[in-house]
Amino acid sequence: MKKLIVILLLAVLAWDLGVIFLGLNFGNEHFTEGVKDQYLEKTVTELNVANTVTSIVVNFRGFDTLGEVTVLFLAATALGGILYKKRHHVGERSVLFPSSSLVMSGSKLLFPAIILLGVYVFVHGHLSPGGGFQGGTIIATGFLLMLLAYDNYSVSHNLLSIIESLAGIFFVVIGLLGFMNHGTFLENFLPTGTLNNLFSGGVIPIVYILIGFKVAAELTGVIYTVLHEKD
């Protein structure tokens, strides 16, 4: 009985969504002149940044990025609060059998290469596809590989909390410095160089480096909390 009602509701939803979306053109422009032309032009002339998505995420809509960083921080804190009973009841990991020597030596070789790839991706976020979020998750995947291969590998949880909090504080401080110089929050106040140079874009590479550190520390802390939960 419940399944019939659910299927009826889903059919109504399918009809509604289908009428809207199958009437759109795929691959044609929806407006002749819109906001995207302004963004694509101002990226080259005002900001000298090659990656348009980076300039939208950090500079033109930077307040949404501040909200997203807050949501990630709240999620990591809530996870730590739900899964830990008391601070000193952190259990050890229980493994069925230890890893073979092939896995251990292979992961020890791969780990510096993954960290280097992650740092490269978030430092060059304004020149090629990439940025803070992508590089941060690549670094967290590297730490996950080491945590899975060795059962006594430990990352100091205090150090991760300190890095994450300091990166968040510096992001807000940069916003306030823009506020004091020009009058709006998160405004660009450093000189922008030439296009396709590493030191171009004003305050954008600095903000992305801070976001990269913050996301890497946060996701590593989440994985560490979930892996070491005591029964």
Place this chain on the structure above:
Amino acid sequence: MYLILFIVLLIIMLGAAVYAVVQKDLLVAVIATGVISLILAILFYLLQAPDVALTEAAIGVALTTIIFVITIRNTVRYEDEHDKNKKSNS
């Protein structure tokens, strides 16, 4: 040529989605969700969005799967728990 590639990828993705919802072994359903994320990353690349493809490939395939697998380790593995008792006796 792109048309055939799109249609094949979309059919595989829909098949994996139906399999993930219907299957009773939860570990297999989680792997099917990982397959959905992987094909979604390839589709984002074909729609000329490289930043979104990088983010989806890093988050959807690696981190979501590991969090699901650790949850399954701490709780049940099969959807009906009568199956768990039946399989542990054999």
Place this chain on the structure above:
Amino acid sequence: MFKYIEFSIYGASILLILIGLYGALVKKSLIKIVIGLSIVDAGVHLIFVAMGYIRGGTAPIFSPGFENDASRMVDPIPQALVLTAIVIGFAVTAVALSLVIRLYKHHDTLRIDEIKNLKW
């Protein structure tokens, strides 16, 4: 010839949303419900990025040598929105799964009809 691509991409993403919603509404195990919500996220992100595609367009990056090509680039605004949405979707899934672990420790079962019975 492009008519069939339009039906297939929009239609496949609408089907993904419906399959995920079916799994979230009908299934009885809590982990299956979280899997269903994750599939709904995937469908919605695909609709967003597919709405910004322009036929014959290229990625919105001004590489050296292509610096005056702004008229043939795809729309960069939906990509910036989807970037945020993917990370937030992962954070919500992680918190939901931690709540599932706590519920299992308290009630020793994961089916929602038995948890409702234990309350009374």
